[in-house]
Amino acid sequence: MGAEGGLRERKKLQTRAALADAALRLALEKGPDHVTVEEIAEAADVSVRTFFNYYSHKEHAILGRNPEHLERALERMRSAPAEESPLTTMWFVVHDVLRDLESEGELSRRGELIMSSPALLYQLMLSSIDDERQLTAALAERLGEPVGSTRPALIVSAAGAACRVAMELHKTAPDRPIRELVDEGFQLLAQGIDPAFGPNN
Amino acid sequence: MGAEGGLRERKKLQTRAALADAALRLALEKGPDHVTVEEIAEAADVSVRTFFNYYSHKEHAILGRNPEHLERALERMRSAPAEESPLTTMWFVVHDVLRDLESEGELSRRGELIMSSPALLYQLMLSSIDDERQLTAALAERLGEPVGSTRPALIVSAAGAACRVAMELHKTAPDRPIRELVDEGFQLLAQGIDPAFGPNN
DNA sequence: GCAGCTTCTTGCACTCACTGCAAACTATTA
């Protein structure tokens, strides 16, 4: 892991990580709604005010969101081979993130935690929505479609839905790995969720 | 409109409506982030504490969420003819809600407001998630599928995604009516969002 | 019409999230 820059940079990264760690640990221990920012800050040995210099919301710290993920996703999207179908690109993007989270060994626990707490889910959605907008824009450009067209937006958004469904189902059936559930969802989306659809038959 | 029950009942409905109205009006006027509960309560001529007796979150009042919608949706889902395909049922459910919102004459303004405010969008999603769970359960039962299966959950969730995409697109292109955008999304979901999908080709 | 019950409203005190500001502190750079 590249420890670039001077002491200052390193300290910032350290503090950020310490806050995220403490936040996740405490949230797992006491339930996300019963952790206060004060506790998190104390556990990370900084002041409350400093906490807010790093994370604007309590939930951000617990989610420990890595901005790098979005960056990589956008990059992957832009550099995808021309013949790769859009949902396939999304699939790679999603699995890339999953790989990262898994290697941190917290995919499952964190996923469960997220799905169990409205506030967390909500914050995750917040960032998802922002991400979705950017991913949609990137995908639309890649497909050469106008900004207002439905398909790219729907592909991104439906892929997000598939991920959320996968997490939710994994929570109730932990024996089915998330990847498998995600793949199933993507497969369904790809081929059509309901070929018999026809409200005006 | 049936004014059931005694004075008490009516007053409660009145207060609830007054709060929702004031909340929406003020949110449209000053932007949702610059309205305080105090103002809303004052405009509705009740105390702040009373506000919270009706809505547990400020955003709920602005969304003015009608619990009746979910009820009707579940009812529609349960009583759907056996041969109606699942996404078609969702379509009717969605259009039923749209009709209601339209008749209140606020679909567009409220939709725009919601899409423009993270806090509102999150609250909407939160309630959506709750709704989605119930709708998913109902749909799974109707399809005779086990609770943990992917398809019903994905159908409900993807339909929600289509609605959100429709609102988002409508915001940037107000000339395209929401219904039309919703239909386009449903059509795509039904037939398959990406027939060429195949990460393991 | 009133006593007694239930339900709704309100004020109050409190916790907690979050923000702006200015002072103190610390790495960096010349």
Next chain:
DNA sequence: TAATAGTTTGCAGTGAGTGCAAGAAGCTGC
């Protein structure tokens, strides 16, 4: 080592949201 630029912190303040207990108001039986 002195100037500078970035970081941390305390403090004061706003606003959301909750629990509690007292009072107001609708309801019910007489």
